[in-house]
Amino acid sequence: xxxxxxxxxxxxxxxxxxxxxxxxxxxxxxxxxxxxxxxxxxxxxxxxxxxxxxxxxxxxxxxxxxxxxxxxxxxxxxxxxxxxxxxxxxxxxxxxxxxxxxxxxxxxxxxxxxxxxxxxxxxxxxxxxxxxxxxxxxxxxxxxxxxxxxxxxxxxxxxxxxxxxxxxxxxxxxxxxxxxxxxxxxxxxxxxxxxxxxxxxxxxxxxxxxxxxxxxxxxxxxxxxxxxxxxxxxxxxxxxxxxxxxxxxxxxxxxxxxxxxxxxxxxxxxxxxxxxxxxxxxxxxxxxxxxxxxxxxxxxxxxxxxxxxxxxxxxxxxxxxxxxxxxxxxxxxxxxxxxxxxxxxxxxxxxxxxxxxxxxxxxxxxxxxxxxxxxxxxxxxxxxxxxxxxxxxxxxxxxxxxxxxxxxxxxxxxxxxxxxxxxxxxxxxxxxxxxxxxxxxxxxxxxxxxxxxxxxxxxxxxxxxxxxxxxxxxxxxxxxxxxxxxxxxxxxxxxxxxxxxxxxxxxxxxxxxxxxxxxxxxxxxxxxxxxxxxxxxxxxxxxxxxxxxxxxxxxxxxxxxxxxxx
Amino acid sequence: xxxxxxxxxxxxxxxxxxxxxxxxxxxxxxxxxxxxxxxxxxxxxxxxxxxxxxxxxxxxxxxxxxxxxxxxxxxxxxxxxxxxxxxxxxxxxxxxxxxxxxxxxxxxxxxxxxxxxxxxxxxxxxxx
Numbered sequence: 001x002x003x004x005x006x007x008x009x010x011x012x013x014x015x016x017x018x019x020x021x022x023x024x025x026x027x028x029x030x031x032x033x034x035x036x037x038x039x040x041x042x043x044x045x046x047x048x049x050x051x052x053x054x055x056x057x058x059x060x061x062x063x064x065x066x067x068x069x070x071x072x073x074x075x076x077x078x079x080x081x082x083x084x085x086x087x088x089x090x091x092x093x094x095x096x097x098x099x100x101x102x103x104x105x106x107x108x109x110x111x112x113x114x115x116x117x118x119x120x121x122x123x124x125x126x127x128x129x130x131x132x133x134x135x136x137x138x139x140x141x142x143x144x145x146x147x148x149x150x151x152x153x154x155x156x157x158x159x160x161x162x163x164x165x166x167x168x169x170x171x172x173x174x175x176x177x178x179x180x181x182x183x184x185x186x187x188x189x190x191x192x193x194x195x196x197x198x199x200x201x202x203x204x205x206x207x208x209x210x211x212x213x214x215x216x217x218x219x220x221x222x223x224x225x226x227x228x229x230x231x232x233x234x235x236x237x238x239x240x241x242x243x244x245x246x247x248x249x250x251x252x253x254x255x256x257x258x259x260x261x262x263x264x265x266x267x268x269x270x271x272x273x274x275x276x277x278x279x280x281x282x283x284x285x286x287x288x289x290x291x292x293x294x295x296x297x298x299x300x301x302x303x304x305x306x307x308x309x310x311x312x313x314x315x316x317x318x319x320x321x322x323x324x325x326x327x328x329x330x331x332x333x334x335x336x337x338x339x340x341x342x343x344x345x346x347x348x349x350x351x352x353x354x355x356x357x358x359x360x361x362x363x364x365x366x367x368x369x370x371x372x373x374x375x376x377x378x379x380x381x382x383x384x385x386x387x388x389x390x391x392x393x394x395x396x397x398x399x400x401x402x403x404x405x406x407x408x409x410x411x412x413x414x415x416x417x418x419x420x421x422x423x424x425x426x427x428x429x430x431x432x433x434x435x436x437x438x439x440x441x442x443x444x445x446x447x448x449x450x451x452x453x454x455x456x457x458x459x460x461x462x463x464x465x466x467x468x469x470x471x472x473x474x475x476x477x478x479x480x481x482x483x484x485x486x487x488x489x490x491x492x493x494x495x496x497x498x499x500x501x502x503x504x505x506x507x508x509x510x511x512x513x514x515x516x517x518x519x520x521x522x523x524x525x526x527x528x529x530x531x532x533x534x535x536x537x538x539x540x541x542x543x544x545x546x547x548x549x550x551x552x553x554x555x556x557x558x559x560x561x562x563x564x565x566x
Numbered sequence: 567x568x569x570x571x572x573x574x575x576x577x578x579x580x581x582x583x584x585x586x587x588x589x590x591x592x593x594x595x596x597x598x599x600x601x602x603x604x605x606x607x608x609x610x611x612x613x614x615x616x617x618x619x620x621x622x623x624x625x626x627x628x629x630x631x632x633x634x635x636x637x638x639x640x641x642x643x644x645x646x647x648x649x650x651x652x653x654x655x656x657x658x659x660x661x662x663x664x665x666x667x668x669x670x671x672x673x674x675x676x677x678x679x680x681x682x683x684x685x686x687x688x689x690x691x692x693x694x
Contacts, residue, residue, distance in 0.1 A: 344673060367633045368599075428602060428642075433633060453635070469676055474638060479680065504669065507595070507631055514631055516669035553597050554633055 018332055026139060046326070074219060082215050089207040097200040101169070103195060104140070108171045111135060112189040118172035119146075119187065124175060125154045132157040141189040142168060144177075148185040160190075167193050233260030237268055240275075249279040309342040309369070316343050319379045325350040326357055330440065331406075332562040334532040336503075336540060344555035345371020346500050347378050356392060357438040359559055361452060363500035364431040367555045374429060377408050394435035394448030395485040398472060402483075405430060407472035412476075430473025433499045440563065443490040448483055455497040456488065457528060462521035495532065495562040497524065502556030503539075509549040515546050532562050567615050570608065571692055574576075579629060585615040593628040601635035609642055616650045623655065628662035628691070630670065637673070644680060651684035652694070658685040665692050 115131050125148060132144050136157055143158035161168055169191045174183040236252055243250050251272040254265055316339075327331045337346065345364035352358070360382060364374035381404035382397075391397050404414050409427040432451030439446065448456045449467020456463040465488070468481045499520070506515040520539070527538040536558060543556075567585035574580035579594035590612070598604040615623075625647060632640065644659065651657040659681065661674035671688065678686040 086664060363634065365638065366599075366601075428638065430638070469679070471634070471638075479645075501634060505631060505633070511664070511666070512630070514666050514669040516667075516672075518668055534622075553631060 017202070020330075028240060059287060064473065076225060078215065078219055081218075082211070085211045085215065086208065089211055090196075093200055093204045093207060096203065097196065100196045100199070104191060104193065104196060105171065108169050108189055108191045109173070111138065112171045112173040112187055115144075115189070116175045116187045119175050120184075124184070128155050132187045135189060138191065140169075140193075140195065142190045142192050144190070145188040146185060147188070149183060154185065158190075167197060169193055174540035217229045228258050229261045230264060232258045233264045233268065235478050237264070237271060240271070244275055244278065246311075247282060249275055249282070251275050289316060307344070312369065312372060313342045316375065319376065321350040322347065326352055326359070326561070330564050331357060331438075332532045332537040332564060334560045336536050336556065336558040338502075338540075338552075338557070339367065339372075339555045340502070340552055341368040343369060343372040345374055346502065346555040346557035347375040348498075348557055348559050349379075349382050350559070351386065354392070355439075355441060357436075357440070357561070358386065358392075359436040359438070359496075359498060359561060360397075360433065361500060361557055361559050362431045362433040363502070363555070363557070364453060365429045370429075371555065374405075374431060377405060378431060378433075381405065381408075392437060393485060394437050394446050394554065395483040397435050397437075398433060398450050398483050399447050401433060402472040406476075409473065411473065426475070428475050432471040434467060436496065436561075438490075438561070438563065440490075445488040445490060446485050447488060447498065448485040450483060452498065452500065453517070454486075454488075454498065454526070455517075456490065457497065457524055458522075459493050462525055464517060464521070492561055495524075495528070495560060497558060497560050499558040500554070500556055502552070502554035503543070503558050505553055506543050506546050506551060508550045512550070519546070532560050536560055567610070567618065570611055581608065583608065583611060583615075585611070586622045588621050590623070590625040591628070594628070594630070596629055596632040596639070598636070601633070601639045605636070605639035605643065609639075609646075612643060613646055616646055616655075620655045622628040622657070623650070624658045624660065626660045626662060627674075630664065632673075640677070641680070644677065644684075648681050648684050651681075656685075658687065659682075660687045660689050662689045662691050665690050 032420065115135055119128055121127075125146075130145055132146070132155060135141055135144050141158060142161045145153060146155040149155050170188065171191075172186055172188045175185045175187060176183055233252070236258075240250050242251050254268055254269040254272075255261065259265070259532045260268055319488050320337065333350065334347065335350075337348065338344075339346065345367045347360075347362040347364065349358065349360035349362075362375070362378050364371045364378065366374070378401065381401050384404070385391050385397055385400045389400060391400055409429060411427055433451075433455055434447065434449040434452035434550075436454065437446040447465055447467070449465070451469065451471035454465040454467075456465065458544060465486055467486075468483055470480045502515050504515055504520045506517070507513070523539050523542045524535065530538060539558070569585065570581055570583040572578070572581040574594040577595070578598045579592045579596045582589075582591040584590070596604075625643075627640070629636075647659065659677075661677065663670040663674060669693050671690075674686075675690050678688070
């Protein structure tokens with residue numbers, strides 16, 4: 001095996017360069033930034049549209065950046081403080097050392113002086129042993145040298161120390177054995193300063209160690225406090241901000257072990273208040289949007305119902321007689337038909353058959369759509385009764401109508417008295433009805449009513465002819481009165497009114513009371529001299545005035561007719 | 567028997583049927599969209615009460631307006647009371663109407679005609 005097969009030789013020229021570009025080519029700018037620890041920062045190149053992009057704050061919320069700041073702070077502060085403390089201690093140690101050196105020098109001088117005095121005798125050049133040996137008792141003693149006046153060494157004790165000059169203290173003293181002012185010789189004493197230096201060194205090391213320990217403790221305590229009361233609360237605040245961006249309404253906990261510093265606590269509580277505000281605003285916006293959607297759905301549903309009711313109303317009005325029915329040279333007729341809700345349970349019939357004018361007014365139970373269903377049954381029944389069966393007596397007509405309604409609504413089954421409401425699925429509906437048959441030939445008006453009265457207005461006043469109290473239909477209770485007719489001879493100046501209870505049941509006035517039959521009669525009498533149409537219009541206006549702001553309670557129908565004399 | 571208490575609405579009266587105390591009350595206006603649905607449960611409760619014991623019963627009716635469906639429902643409530651009175655139970659119906667309210671007074675007189683065993687009192691209430 002050769003080396004060539006193990007590692008392919010690099011290809012010369014471009015190929016090598018290309019490979020290098022692909023593999024470890026120059027870094028792009030972004031890589032360099034990433035390598036330096038720069039996180040992606042949202043840009044606003046597109047006009048700031050993404051400045052509040054979800055997560056835009058998250059980069060800033062990374063704890064690393066805050067920690068980095070703290071690191072930098074400590075790395076810069078620590079050496080400065082350490083150097084200052086250290087320098088102070090060194091200066092103190094240096095001054096101490098200088099003091100020690102000075103004191104030792106003074107002591108050495110004193111020792112030299114004392115020994116020189118002790119030696120100041122005539123025979124000092126020969127007997128000096130004990131004095132020098134006394135000097136050697138000092139532990140710092142190194143060497144003592146005695147010289148005569150000519151400078152020759154007379155005596156020596158100890159050895160000349162080697163080493164650096166600053167580690168020894170050398171003093172000298174004159175020996176005056178003769179007359180004063182004429183030195184007989186000199187004593188030179190050398191003491192070692194090594195112990196002092198060692199002491200100073202020891203002191204310096206101790207101070208250094210203590211300073212370092214103190215600095216370390218201080219740094220750690222500060223760092224811990226900052227982390228606990230500044231960095232951690234800030235991180236929590238930032239991460240909460242990030243979540244709030246995503247409409248997650250979190251607040252920051254201000255209590256607990258990592259209690260934030262006062263400024264951050266203030267910011268945090270302001271943030272919490274802002275979150276509460278945003279949250280309630282957001283909830284209100286949601287509720288409002290929900291309300292708008294519901295309102296739109298309701299409006300749509302109501303539109304459909306009203307459209308449907310409008311259609312139903314066209315059908316119901318097609319079933320009602322036209323306004324011109326019965327009107328002629330001998331009979332004045334006016335009609336008021338006002339359903340409460342577009343369609344209604346009130347119905348009227350106007351027809352002239354065989355020279356008889358037949359007027360029927362019916363008030364079916366309920367109003368609106370359920371009432372309107374019943375009016376169709378009544379319309380069909382009356383058609384059969386008047387045209388097929390040919391009934392002409394009002395009480396007969398009512399009895400037949402009663403029968404048809406019961407049969408149609410299947411009220412004859414389960415007719416045990418008083419059990420009606422225990423079978424709510426069955427019908428217990430019916431109608432109030434009044435029938436007038438006007439026979440102009442014999443000048444008699446025949447009337448029969450079931451729950452509906454005939455009002456007669458003439459020169460003498462208002463008369464109300466009540467029919468039977470119970471209406472038609474409903475389940476049998478066994479207490480119904482028999483139907484009976486009334487004959488009213490026609491006279492001049494009479495006007496007849498058949499009206500449903502919706503006309504008189506008008507709640508209103510200062511005492512919020514029903515207008516009543518009497519109230520209606522008074523209004524009609526007040527306008528007796530008007531043409532019939534005008535009288536009915538005046539009544540309608542007076543009813544509206546009585547109601548005022550109160551809503552109507554029921555459908556209302558009034559048929560008025562006035563036979564003309566002549 | 568449980569007491570039935572229903573607060574008044576704009577279309578239905580206040581109901582307070584206190585069967586234990588033997589006192590029933592309807593007060594307000596009555597024109598619910600579905601009178602049978604409103605009065606059906608009241609009628610059933612009244613029937614159950616009448617089946618249980620024979621204690622005296624007072625029924626106060628203080629309506630300022632009722633439509634024809636409600637009139638029919640009232641009649642349905644009155645019938646079993648009249649039957650119970652016929653069987654010997656002391657039953658009093660008090661028809662309360664505002665002073666001068668002739669329509670309601672007249673309606674009360676109409677209802678009074680249905681009773682021969684139960685006491686039917688017309689009570690005029692003066693304006694407070």
